[in-house]
Amino acid sequence: MTSTSYSVFGVSMQQRRTRRKLVVMVYAVLLVLCAVSIAGATRYPLLYVYVSYAAMAVGMFVFGGMGQKGLLKGFENKPPRTQQMPLLEVERLRLLPKAEVEQDLSWKNDERELSRRNLAHYKAYQVVGLSGPILLVLTAWALFPKQHLLSVTTMLVMIFGLAEVLTVLVMTLPAAIILWTEPDIDLG
Amino acid sequence: MIEQTKFLGMPLKTQRQRRLVVVLYYVLFAAMAGAGFWLGPKVWGDLITFTLVLGGLLGGIQYGAPVKAFEEIQLPMAMGDGTQTLNLSGRRQNRPWTPLDERERIERDHAHYTAYRIMRWSLGLVALVYVFSLNWTHSGAKWDLGKHLPVMVWVLVVYVLSLPQAVVLWTEPQPPVED
Numbered sequence: 001m002t003s004t005s006y007s008v009f010g011v012s013m014q015q016r017r018t019r020r021k022l023v024v025m026v027y028a029v030l031l032v033l034c035a036v037s038i039a040g041a042t043r044y045p046l047l048y049v050y051v052s053y054a055a056m057a058v059g060m061f062v063f064g065g066m067g068q069k070g071l072l073k074g075f076e077n078k079p080p081r082t083q084q085m086p087l088l089e090v091e092r093l094r095l096l097p098k099a100e101v102e103q104d105l106s107w108k109n110d111e112r113e114l115s116r117r118n119l120a121h122y123k124a125y126q127v128v129g130l131s132g133p134i135l136l137v138l139t140a141w142a143l144f145p146k147q148h149l150l151s152v153t154t155m156l157v158m159i160f161g162l163a164e165v166l167t168v169l170v171m172t173l174p175a176a177i178i179l180w181t182e183p184d185i186d187l188g
Numbered sequence: 189m190i191e192q193t194k195f196l197g198m199p200l201k202t203q204r205q206r207r208l209v210v211v212l213y214y215v216l217f218a219a220m221a222g223a224g225f226w227l228g229p230k231v232w233g234d235l236i237t238f239t240l241v242l243g244g245l246l247g248g249i250q251y252g253a254p255v256k257a258f259e260e261i262q263l264p265m266a267m268g269d270g271t272q273t274l275n276l277s278g279r280r281q282n283r284p285w286t287p288l289d290e291r292e293r294i295e296r297d298h299a300h301y302t303a304y305r306i307m308r309w310s311l312g313l314v315a316l317v318y319v320f321s322l323n324w325t326h327s328g329a330k331w332d333l334g335k336h337l338p339v340m341v342w343v344l345v346v347y348v349l350s351l352p353q354a355v356v357l358w359t360e361p362q363p364p365v366e367d
Contacts, residue, residue, distance in 0.1 A: 075301070118298045121304045129348050132349065136236060139338045159341075167311070
């Protein structure tokens with residue numbers, strides 16, 4: 001978890017129970033957006049772009065992991081971009097011994113956090129990996145010429161819906177898994 | 189995590205050899221995808237039939253391949269003692285799957301993290317290309333990508349299934365040279 005932010009919109013997220021409620025609420029909102037996009041898929045096929053933006057925003061600013069904002073530290077474990085400094089100042093800092101330069105290491109994941117990150121991505125990958133064959137079966141069925149159970153348009157809308165949900169999951173699932181499973185944080 | 193020293197006659201001892209196998213695998217995959225686009229519905233059934241086999245050719249999701257299976261695969265195919273495997277470099281062997289040790293689990297999870305990142309970026313790129321293609325093509329156009337939807341989905345599925353094991357093969361370090 002990030003060391004600088006344990007709250008979302010002023011609500012403390014130290015307790016696992018609260019984080020789980022957040023995850024459920026966020027996914028409920030995203031699913032509603034997906035449903036709206038699917039309902040308007042035939043008329044407004046580019047609605048899904050807004051759903052993708054919403055999922056990205058959740059991943060970047062609420063759950064975290066994708067960047068420096070949000071509840072979780074950035075998954076890539078890279079330091080934040082420093083502000084623009086005059087060249088002389090950059091050179092002066094570069095020549096100083098490292099110990100003298102105060103460094104903010106709050107962005108850095110420790111070993112436990114890195115292993116949690118990797119495990120969450122492994123679990124999320126299994127979910128995403130399972131969705132792929134389902135998508136393939138639906139696609140094959142939709143275009144199978146002798147099936148008359150559902151129209152091709154209906155099948156294509158279902159495929160579109162599944163692809164959209166998959167997009168949302170790809171952007172948010174690893175962070176959601178960590179937020180869901182991480183124990184209560186004790187700052188005391 | 190690497191269980192074999194040879195795969196289809198190709199050695200896997202050095203990192204360079206393993207990376208070559210990964211490259212050749214994706215060249216084969218691209219050739220099959222190309223055939224799917226070119227030949228159309230005639231070959232879709234064949235492609236779909238071989239999805240899991242092709243996706244697991246490097247291992248990870250099936251036994252008997254270069255990369256050890258990430259988890260025990262629950263299939264009603266085990267005969268007798270141990271798990272029946274097909275060693276593509278030689279005779280059929282009975283080799284029981286052993287749970288991953290700590291190092292292998294760390295390697296597996298890290299490979300999935302890397303694969304997930306690659307997948308996220310590449311899917312975003314594909315979605316962008318597809319959206320642009322919708323603007324430039326129409327249902328009667330020669331290059332209407334919508335007509336090739338099954339092959340595109342098939343490519344996506346095999347790509348997703350194969351990526352973690354490709355990462356493992358690509359990043360497995362060179363073993364130290366024995367004196």
